[in-house]
Amino acid sequence: MLAVSSRETLLERRHHNPEQSALWDKLSLAQKFAASSLNQFGYDLAFIRGSNIGCTAILMCNDTAATITSDGDINTSPSITIR
Secondary structure (H helix, E strand, O other): OOHHHHHHHHHHHHHOOOHHHHHHHHOHHHHHHHHHHHOOOEEEEEEEEEEEEEEEEEEEEEOEEEEEOOOOOOOOOOOOOOO
């Protein structure tokens, strides 16, 4: 029973992370769909960068980055440096 409750706690915490929710709310609808598909492969939304051409969502899976343009285009091999 303890294993189930700790698992539920972890899942509950993941879905109600205020910082994550705030980031999620800033994504375009296309980015939300793309991010949902990457979540299935272990990627999590890390941060969003804005520019003149729109916002780019950056997702991380371990040390691997992926980007999603405001149009929802996914790049799993971006040429960015994460510090």
